[in-house]
Amino acid sequence: MEKNKIKVQTFLARVPLFNSMGAEELSRIALGTTELRIERGGTIFQRGDDCVGFHQVVYGQVKLAFTSLAGGEKVIELIGPGQSFGEALMFMGSPYIVSAQATEDTLLLHVAKPAIYREIHADPEFACKMLAGLSQRMHSLMCDMESFSLRSGTQRVAGYLLKELHEEADGELTLPATKAVLASRLNLTPEHFSRILAELSTQQLITFKGRKIHILDVPALRRCAA
Incomplete structure (x- = not known):
């Protein structure tokens, strides 16, 4: 039991929200934290389930999506290591409005609401960090809405590829999910995404094979994204 607690504290210390906390604060948070290991394709929660805390991704990836009665899916967000989800609904006391599924083997930390509320009452700085994280998420969603409304499909795909490209990668990147999932995330059909x-x-701006993308001309791709 003690071994598991120390392990959870180690994970918590790597989370941006908690990385300024000392051992005592981490111990309190750990008391309300549960590890969840989800295999690829596993469901974490469904729309309508009660939200009694929030999740943090230690490793792996989580897909947040709406699913229609006919089985259609609209991907809202892909959550990777170091990112969290569910904070806003936790504070609102509302059930989940999306479903969450692991797109690869994933380790999550689920931090229960009472543990968060204790720290907010004890440390105003912690509350400020949570507000900053929520504000950043809201800003990102607003940028997505602007992109979907005002930018062409080519601009969206080019911008996404540039966002995923790391400078040290020498033009190489690996798409973090299937093309169908990314197409939904960019508000495109899979066929349109593949066509772009x-x-x-x-146009000799990229080459691709499967999920592997090689960007041949970064400046030209930036012009496509503008």
Whole structure:
């Protein structure tokens, strides 16, 4: 039991929200924290389930999505290591409005609401960090809405590829999810997404095979995204 507690504290210390906390604060948070290991394709929660805390991704990836009665899916967000989800609904006391599924083997920390409320009451700085995280998420969603409304499909795909590209990667990147999932995330059909990749390849801006993308001309791709 003690071994598991120390392990949870180690994970918590790596989380941006908690990385300024000392051992005592981490111990309190650990008391309300549960490890969840989800295999690829596993469901974490469904729309309508009660939200009694929030999740933090230690490793792996989580897909947040709406699902229609006909089985159609709209991906809202892909959550990776170091990112969290569920904070806003936790504070609102509302059930989940999306479903969450692991797109690869994933380790999550679920921090229960009472543990968070204790720290907010004890440390105003902690409350400020949570507000900053929620504000950043809201800003990101607003940027997505602007992109979906005002930018073409090619601009969205080019911008996404540039966002995923790391400078040290020498033009190489690996898509973090299937093309169907990314197409939904960018508000495109899978066919449209594939067609845009093909067009960018024809223009000799990228080459691709499966999830592997090689950006041949970063400045030109930036012009496509503008």
